[in-house]
Amino acid sequence: MNKETTAELEQVKHDLTKKEMALKDTTAELKRVKNNLTEKETRLTLGSNPENAEIKDAIYLHNKSEEQTYRRALSFKSSKIITKGGGRIEIKGTDVSLLVPPGALLEDCKIHIQIISGNLDTGDDVTFASNSAVIVELTPNNFEFQTAVELHLPHCLQLKENFTSESMEVFASHHHPKASPHWERDTAVKFELQQESCKLYLKKFCWVTFRINNEIVEAKRLKIFTVGSKVIDTDSETTVHVGYFADVPGNEDIFTDENITVGQYKPFWFKKEKPTPLVIFLKYLTPNEWTNRADASRKAQRKYCILNV
Structure with a gap:
């Protein structure tokens, strides 16, 4: 191969390398433009047509009265192999646990426990005390024990x-x-009601929860939340949603969509005998340069601001 041919090949390689680099730059630019368009489409959807907003869809899970919706709270689950000698499994940070005593199993078994977001009572069945307890799924489904296990x-x-x-x-x-739950009162399950929790003694795995009589209730612990669409530096306005849910593990896990920014959760006690309805007041926005522009409104000027209630 002569020197001229070698030089030509080197030039061709050089030109190809430049074109490859230009192509990579173009691909990266197209990806950036696509991401920007996606963000703008999201903001337009939330701003111009909030009825279709994903935020409202998420909040709607807690307000449906006729049609029931359940979903597994993905961050609230645990699994463990329990031996014949017994053992304990818990979902950290939730006060949900399962104690398997010695002799309850004939052989080692991997047990799964997961919190379910949803409501036992809907429509005309709802009282002040309704939907105030955790719903859990215990698997293997329909697994039977030799002696009762203790679910907290x-x-x-x-x-x-x-x-x-x-x-x-x-x-x-x-x-x-794969089917929807069919709730039935289980009179065979023994239990112990406590001020902040309940112990259930189960012989068989299933979905399980409990209902407390409204007559013995004085107050209910709720959590106020503020959520809004994610914003970028050029945004001067966004839509903020304010609401509340029963303060039991798993409820706040609905806010997992990447287009949602959670501003604040704030727990408080709502008394049953309080003569006025529940009203949420917005005290101020942080930082101070953003101001509330609500007219019935859920609009506020802000960039990743926190609403204090």
């Missing part, structure tokens, strides 16, 4: 001093994994 579930109610365990009911569903 929290609730968000403040009970009167003279409450008794007879003032609650246990509900279970042994439905197919």
Whole structure:
């Protein structure tokens, strides 16, 4: 191969390298433009047509009265292999746990426990005390134990001093994994009601929760939240949604969409006998340069601001 041919080949390689680099730059630019368009489309959707906003769809899960919606709270689950000698499994940070005593299993078994977001009571069945306890899914589904296992579930109610365990009911569903739950009162399950939680003694795995009689309740712990669409540096206005839900583990896990920015969660007690309806006041925005421009409104000038309630 002569020197001229070698020089030509080197020039061709050089030109190809430049074209490859230019192509990579073009691809990166196209990706950046696409991402910007996606963000703008999201903001337009939230700003011009909030009825279709993904934020409202998420909040709507907590307000449906006729049609029930359940979803697994992905960050609230745990699994563990329990031996014949027994053991304990818990979902950290939730006060949900399962104690398997020695002799309850004939052989080692991997047990899964997961919190479910949803409501036991809907429509005309709803009272002040409704939907205040955790719903959990225990698998393997329909697995039977030799002796009862102890399931510890929290609730968000403040009970009167003279409450008794007879003032609650246990509900279970042994439905197919792909079917909707069919709740039935389970009178065979023994239980102990406590001021902040309940112990259930189960012989069989299923979906399970409990309902506390409204007559023994004084107050309910709720969580106010503020959420809005994600914003970028050039944004001067966004739509902010304010609402509340029962303060039990799993409820806040609905805010997992990448287009949603959570501003604040704030727990408080709402008294049952309070004469006025629940009203949420916005005290101020942080930082101070952003101002609330609400007219019934959920609009506020801000960039990643926190609404304090």
